[in-house]
Amino acid sequence: MDTTWHLEWAHGACDVHANGGMLGGVAFALGGRTIRPFYEAPWLDRPEPQPAGLLGVMRSEFPCVPFGVPYARAALPDDGLPGGWRDAVVTPIDARDAAHDASDDLQHGYGCTGAWTLMRQSAHEIEIALDYPEGSPIRRLTRIVRADPSCAALDVVLRIDARAAARRPVGLHPNLALPALTGAFRIEPGAFAFGMVHPGGPEPGVSRALAGATFDSLGSVPLRGGGTGAFDRLPLADATEEIVQLCGIDGTVTLADDAARTRYRLTWDADALPSLLLWISNRGRTHAPWNGRNLCVGVEPVAAAFELGCAASLAPNPIDARGVRTALALSPGAPTEIAYRFEVLDAR
Numbered sequence: 308m309d310t311t312w313h314l315e316w317a318h319g320a321c322d323v324h325a326n327g328g329m330l331g332g333v334a335f336a337l338g339g340r341t342i343r344p345f346y347e348a349p350w351l352d353r354p355e356p357q358p359a360g361l362l363g364v365m366r367s368e369f370p371c372v373p374f375g376v377p378y379a380r381a382a383l384p385d386d387g388l389p390g391g392w393r394d395a396v397v398t399p400i401d402a403r404d405a406a407h408d409a410s411d412d413l414q415h416g417y418g419c420t421g422a423w424t425l426m427r428q429s430a431h432e433i434e435i436a437l438d439y440p441e442g443s444p445i446r447r448l449t450r451i452v453r454a455d456p457s458c459a460a461l462d463v464v465l466r467i468d469a470r471a472a473a474r475r476p477v478g479l480h481p482n483l484a485l486p487a488l489t490g491a492f493r494i495e496p497g498a499f500a501f502g503m504v505h506p507g508g509p510e511p512g513v514s515r516a517l518a519g520a521t522f523d524s525l526g527s528v529p530l531r532g533g534g535t536g537a538f539d540r541l542p543l544a545d546a547t548e549e550i551v552q553l554c555g556i557d558g559t560v561t562l563a564d565d566a567a568r569t570r571y572r573l574t575w576d577a578d579a580l581p582s583l584l585l586w587i588s589n590r591g592r593t594h595a596p597w598n599g600r601n602l603c604v605g606v607e608p609v610a611a612a613f614e615l616g617c618a619a620s621l622a623p624n625p626i627d628a629r630g631v632r633t634a635l636a637l638s639p640g641a642p643t644e645i646a647y648r649f650e651v652l653d654a655r
Contacts, residue, residue: 309364312425312433314452318459321452323433324366328423328450331366335459335651342459342569342651344562346484346603350596358596361419367482368649370465371415372448374478374609375616389519391625392506400618406444406473411617415480418448431456444473444637460650467645469637476611476620477635478580479647481573485589485602486566490540492604493563494525496583500555503626504528505613510548513591519625525553525585541587541604548591552613553583554631560606561652573606575647580608581631608647610635 310325319335335342345367350357357363388396400407410417423435431454439445449466465479485492502522508514508531515536520529525539528551536543538551558577563570586605593599612619612626612633620633627633637643 312428312435314431314433314454316431316454316456318457319454319461321454321461323435323452324364325423325425325435326364327361327366327369327419327421328435328437328448329364329366330368330452330461330463333367333461337459337651337653342567344483344564344569344571344651346482348596349600356595361414362596364420365482368463369415369480370418370448370450371478371480372418372445372467372475373411373416373617373620374476374611375614375620376414389506389625391623391628392519392619395612395619395622395624396615398618398622400621404473404617404621406471407617408440408442408444410440410443411475415478415614417443417445423450444469444471445475446470446639455650458650460648462646462648465645467635467637467643469639469642471639473637474621474634475637476609476617476633477645478584478607478609478611479575479645480605480607481649482603482605483562483571485542485604486564487542487602488566489542489544491564491566492541493565494539494541494585494604494606495561495563496525496553497557497559499553499557499583500631501629502528502551502553505550505552509550509586510591513546513548515545515547516549516551522551525551538585538587541589542602543587543589546590546599547587548589549585549587550613551585551587552609552626553585554626554629555581556583558608562606570652571649572652573608573647573649575608576645577608579635579643579645580610582609582611582626582633583607584609584611584613586614
């Protein structure tokens with residue numbers, strides 16, 4: 308059974324779920340309207356087979372420690388990977404990290420499926436925590452979700468306590484709902500050094516972006532069929548699944564939902580998480596549980612090499628080679644804290 312803790316204040320309401328420490332049921336009140344910006348997986352709580360692991364609990368927002376998926380290295384073809392990526396995904400991780408634990412290979416980390424514990428709750432704040440397995444170099448995650456009493460905004464703090472020195476990819480995973488109208492949702496990122504397309508294609512045969520390509524503007528991303536496509540206006544007209552990463556970003560992104568007549572802003576500590584990964588799930592996965600119906604965008608601050616997990620993120624890789632870190636250094640003597648904020652800017 309999933310325990311939930313509820314926050315409600317003058318400008319909104321939300322739930323924090325014990326399963327995976329997920330944020331869910333987020334509703335903001337602004338200008339006499341109720342605004343629900345976040346996505347929750349369309350199969351949750353419905354009379355259909357529920358997937359195991361992360362997909363069985365995937366809601367609006369959650370931390371990923373380590374960030375990445377266990378099947379990525381096996382699923383990516385060894386031949387045909389763009390330069391610099393093949394060695395990154397096939398080098399055994401144990402050769403680089405003696406602290407590697409089996410829990411590091413869980414999809415987006417143990418925190419996404421573990422049962423979190425309530426530490427304290429007040430009128431505007433919920434604090435939860437989760438102890439990691441004893442073999443992990445990560446001792447505990449602590450998560451504070453704080454409602455801003457003065458406006459429609461949530462402030463979140465993630466604290467990572469380590470039991471051993473280690474480097475790990477780390478990320479945050481806000482999922483935003485997309486409207487049905489093509490191009491009605493705009494992504495306006497802050498300044499970034501360069502963009503890069505996922506090196507293997509998140510959905511082989513479906514993904515349209517040119518694997519491993521670099522770009523300067525989200526509005527002009529190279530396509531595998533030639534030319535460029537605009538990935539800053541969603542949903543896309545064609546069913547697809549895309550992942551791109553904006554590397555060396557300044558820690559800000561504005562999101563405008565023209566269909567809902569609303570704008571949002573996500574800000575975070577870019578010194579800790581220097582990239583923004585965009586997971587564009589645009590009805591491109593036809594197998595269960597997606598069934599061609601999933602429509603969302605993950606707007607994910609990361610210190611990681613895409614979602615390729617510990618293997619690629621800890622190895623020399625084309626993102627790290629250009630001076631943008633793809634992992635966080637964790638130390639038992641110095642807890643790591645990452646702060647971020649999601650706010651509604653206006654409702655027109």
